[in-house]
Amino acid sequence: MINKAWFQAHQSSISLSLLGLYFLVNGFINSTTVLMEAMRTPPLPFAQWEPFAWEYTSAVGSFCVVIALAKILNHFPWQWERFTFSIALYSAVGLCFAATHIIFMIVSREIIYALVGGNYQFATSAEQWFFELIYEMRKDLWSFIFFVVMIWCYRYVVAQWLGNASNIGLESAKLDQRNTQNAPDEKAFKHELLLIKKNGHEFLINKQDINWLASSGNYVNLHIDDKVYPMRTTLTSFLDENAYLPFARVHRSFAVNLNDVESVKVGDSGDGVITLKNGHTVKMSRRYKLAIDK
Template identity: 35%
Template structure:
């Protein structure tokens, strides 16, 4: 692979992390299912089982994969609600225990719904006892899968932040140890971006919009995303003097980057930025936005 091809691939990964993340996850799960299904089939052959049952392990494994992939968006949303950290350990354990139980329950329901029609076509019935050892057998596997996905999600988030560039306050050495942005700190004209083995400055005026994401605020600029460890409220208290305004519970825009706005009969609307990107506008923040526009 040439340097240019490598650069293009990195660029695509940065711009479309979810697309490639799901693709990689799907490939891994499908290969893993093929290995598991072939192993079960070999065991059936060794035990002189009926050759007509070869489709059973295939159905078991791939129905599990399809169910898992369908649940992944919900699962990753769940992970964003409670990012891993070194505080409130008991609360995190309780949160993820509930998450693992819900994941197992939904995974089992989807698998049953996928398997029953195939068993019916084969003139057979698929039995599952939810309140017996069947559930605990499945939960044991699903709890391990939940822990695996949780670990992979946070590792992928960490490496993506390093690949795309993580934002820091100037003079801030470690975002993981720094407190949330202080109200007393002067509105920054630049943010320091640390990307792999290099650093550069991002002009605050080049930031198009802000997006709350767990313990981070994603700074969107020219198609790139730079996560900043802070809350949206604290970040806005700093950036409002520079022309930033909240448009939604989890969104804010740079007023100077607005190209046009459209409003619906409900009072909500959409803001189109100069880049062409559309940001949601809640009716709760509409009047404040209009007032702020008159001041820039």
């Protein structure tokens, strides 16, 4: 069984490898399919290498734009409460997705054909250009929808497997129903809660209960006693967003809840070990020793 900590630390590399493998296999199947279909009625109307050039320029272009798409989805997730905005945004992104793929595909094929002394022609007339562009755009827009759904599904499965912690907010409508005196307390309370989603279940934890934190790839693992709750963020971002809580960075990869520190042992080098009240030990770097001294 794959170790979750190892997967966390290498998730980006694993995701890129899986995506690359998909396009590698898909390009080979499409190339050989075109070649085998043409072999039914010899002679071949093209050189044997040409289908591979066509399919793999498309595959490499798709690989690049899908990576860019994944980053865009990080910054602009779908918002059902802003449905019209999301439709407009994703439509614009879809058109850019298709246009970028087509341009990359045409330019890279022109370069390959020029290197072998040939001449690549995407189209020879205005009417054919129009037809080919519509043909490619139609395919690319469908691919865009497919990859958006696949990215969402992949992230959902990973989040359910690893567990996913996220900040919880209360609806503004509910806050408006409170009186002014109670509203600040409500807001302060919500900022100290995290929503945990794991294996189809949802529950809340209080940030004050976190004993220590560990950076792991694209995640920060939140440790509460013997339980671990991954949160997709960086350790720096988490600490900055929760500066009002008693967390202190003690290592490039670790932070502790100062209220849970039992003892600190510092060696001659300045590095040390922090023992928490639950008995767990956390490494301390001399670079971050002042955070404990305070």
